[in-house]
Amino acid sequence: MTDYLSFNAAEDLDAAEIDRINRDFYGRFNYPWRPLSLTALADPAFQARFLCQEAGDFDGTAVPADGDIWVAGCGTNQAVITALRFPGARVLGTDISTRSLEVAAETARQLGLTNLTLEEASLNEPRHEAAFDHVICTGVIHHNADPEVPLGTLARALRPCGVMELMVYNYYHRTHTTAFQKAIRTLSRASGRGGDIAAELPMTMQMVATFPQAGSMADFLALQRDLPEPAVADSLLQPVEYSYTVETLAALAARAGLALGQPCVNQFDRLSGQFSWDLALTGPAGEAFAALDDMRRWQVANLLMVEKSPMLWFYLGHGPGRRTRAEVNAEFLARPFCPATCETRTYILGEDGHYSLSPRAARLPAPAEPADPQARALFAASDGTAPMRALFDRLGLATDEAMVTRLRTHLTTPAFPYLVAA
Numbered sequence: 001m002t003d004y005l006s007f008n009a010a011e012d013l014d015a016a017e018i019d020r021i022n023r024d025f026y027g028r029f030n031y032p033w034r035p036l037s038l039t040a041l042a043d044p045a046f047q048a049r050f051l052c053q054e055a056g057d058f059d060g061t062a063v064p065a066d067g068d069i070w071v072a073g074c075g076t077n078q079a080v081i082t083a084l085r086f087p088g089a090r091v092l093g094t095d096i097s098t099r100s101l102e103v104a105a106e107t108a109r110q111l112g113l114t115n116l117t118l119e120e121a122s123l124n125e126p127r128h129e130a131a132f133d134h135v136i137c138t139g140v141i142h143h144n145a146d147p148e149v150p151l152g153t154l155a156r157a158l159r160p161c162g163v164m165e166l167m168v169y170n171y172y173h174r175t176h177t178t179a180f181q182k183a184i185r186t187l188s189r190a191s192g193r194g195g196d197i198a199a200e201l202p203m204t205m206q207m208v209a210t211f212p213q214a215g216s217m218a219d220f221l222a223l224q225r226d227l228p229e230p231a232v233a234d235s236l237l238q239p240v241e242y243s244y245t246v247e248t249l250a251a252l253a254a255r256a257g258l259a260l261g262q263p264c265v266n267q268f269d270r271l272s273g274q275f276s277w278d279l280a281l282t283g284p285a286g287e288a289f290a291a292l293d294d295m296r297r298w299q300v301a302n303l304l305m306v307e308k309s310p311m312l313w314f315y316l317g318h319g320p321g322r323r324t325r326a327e328v329n330a331e332f333l334a335r336p337f338c339p340a341t342c343e344t345r346t347y348i349l350g351e352d353g354h355y356s357l358s359p360r361a362a363r364l365p366a367p368a369e370p371a372d373p374q375a376r377a378l379f380a381a382s383d384g385t386a387p388m389r390a391l392f393d394r395l396g397l398a399t400d401e402a403m404v405t406r407l408r409t410h411l412t413t414p415a416f417p418y419l420v421a422a
Contacts, residue, residue, distance in 0.1 A: 044088025
């Protein structure tokens, strides 16, 4: 298998040329669009503790509450969201798009953010050395001429014990997307790498509205109809795209001196409920699957779940000292946990394009109790004294790796911030 899989990236791409194309593309399509609401956390340690727990650090030392965070390829709002979630941290947001940074700066000004710095910069030009406790780069490196170069930039910037959050496209999620991208380039007779947006956008929007050919492409395009124009363009007209499998992502990471750690439950997979890497196999296949190491288990799940597999959204770190799922689960069972809570403030986007503070008070977690009944029982029993294994025994819960992973995920991660290690 090659190091990457792609329909529309050639071997002779020039980094500076692709940077220019992406700058122009995201100058035309501000992505992502401004959210209708933004949430600020009052406790500077809250997000950091849950991030560390999901990455396998229950002591919460890898990413301190007052640490340094780099949001690389931040777009219009990711650095702003990060600064709101980590109010005690120093956050740097960089992007290749001048217009995206202008949108982010205006939002930060409206919110009165003081912990955020924004800079225009290319990930193909290294500027930082062991400078950040946490590096966030989601949906970015796969749009570069050679993703290995920006990933190397990120790896150099990450401190030795730091945590990187990385997302690249899952090959099995992108077959329709990249097939459409190649088809629209052929229809527009575009001669340049960046395509011909003036010709491609009207044709794309027409096919999204009415696609006459029955089949899976028609179903895929129908899903785009209620999305804003920037989202449709990012999905269907992006000029350069690589996509990966678990196997090829791990190889890419290794060449940058990084290792895949634990999966990250992101907002998209959480919404779809599609974030588990465990297959419900039975018999000899189930036994063989359960016996696999993390990488092979993720690889098999990626292959057999196909388009239903989770996004390739992982925590990464330096060197071979990555903690396995079994090690993380063992510590989870050995630790007592306390219920967590955090006050929040919500800013609402008005019709005038400005954010204003909502008078309504709110708290995390929300909902106040886990929806999963077994997680809810563990949550109710957790008082910071008894180790989790004792609570599993008391409630008659199995402690196989799949069960422990599921309940750990539903209780101790940023997506489900219910329990913090005592």
